[in-house]
Amino acid sequence: MTAIHPSILSADFANLAGELRRIPSADAVHVDVMDNHFVPNLTLGLPVVKAIRAATDLPLDIHLMIDDADRWAPGYAEAGCESVTFHAEAAARPRQLARTLRSHDAHAAMALKPATALDPYLDVLSELDMLLIMTVEPGFGGQAFMEEMLAKIAQARRAVDDLGGSVAVQVDGGISRDTILRAAEAGADTFVAGSAVFGSEDPDRAVAQLRQLAG
Ligand code: DX5
Ligand code: ZN
Numbered sequence: 498m499t500a501i502h503p504s505i506l507s508a509d510f511a512n513l514a515g516e517l518r519r520i521p522s523a524d525a526v527h528v529d530v531m532d533n534h535f536v537p538n539l540t541l542g543l544p545v546v547k548a549i550r551a552a553t554d555l556p557l558d559i560h561l562m563i564d565d566a567d568r569w570a571p572g573y574a575e576a577g578c579e580s581v582t583f584h585a586e587a588a589a590r591p592r593q594l595a596r597t598l599r600s601h602d603a604h605a606a607m608a609l610k611p612a613t614a615l616d617p618y619l620d621v622l623s624e625l626d627m628l629l630i631m632t633v634e635p636g637f638g639g640q641a642f643m644e645e646m647l648a649k650i651a652q653a654r655r656a657v658d659d660l661g662g663s664v665a666v667q668v669d670g671g672i673s674r675d676t677i678l679r680a681a682e683a684g685a686d687t688f689v690a691g692s693a694v695f696g697s698e699d700p701d702r703a704v705a706q707l708r709q710l711a712g
Pocket of ligand 1: 504505506507527529560633634635636637638639640669670671672689690691692693
């Protein structure tokens with residue numbers, strides 16, 4: 498099932514509640530948490546996520562680009578976020594962390610930066626609800642889709658299918674009307690889009706268009 502998750506990184510941070518009302522048909526809201534250590538940018542943290550939680554009924558897809566994910570990720574699950582993604586590079590015990598997230602009734606997801614191979618993490622897959630293949634270097638919106646990630650998306654799809662297919666394959670970075678079909682054909686089923694949605698005059702229409710193009 499194709500899912501479109503608009504990233505509020507490209508939304509108006511002074512009017513988040515209003516921005517969320519512009520994407521009623523989104524499958525979830527993608528929230529980019531950055532700590533200025535794991536990535537060279539700083540966005541928001543748990544207090545703002547709790548305010549977003551109270552402002553919308555849409556499911557929240559939290560993308561943690563922060564160090565020491567083992568320590569901080571569970572708090573987002575406890576706050577009622579439907580899905581929490583930690584980076585493989587920032588988790589000391591990814592299998593255990595995924596189990597902890599699930600024990601708080603959240604979906605557990607793990608992200609891989611472009612330079613991080615999937616192979617060392619294949620044993621984590623069975624603990625996950627979603628695997629995120631980054632298609633840009635994490636940290637900023639509006640970057641170009643990295644075509645060289647298509648092979649990794651395909652590898653992720655094969656690995657997930659080998660397990661029985663219940664793990665979603667998400668892509669994040671540079672997803673637009675020009676790139677979404679290639680990512681879908683490679684095997685992605687869940688698409689984050691920031692600038693392509695909130696840079697559009699009608700964000701909800703952009704969501705519908707992306708969903709249609711993904712097939
Ligand atoms: C980047 C973030 C993305 C970002 C994507 O580090 O993880 O979620 O918002 O922005 P676009 O869709 O503009 O590439
Ligand atoms: Zn993201």
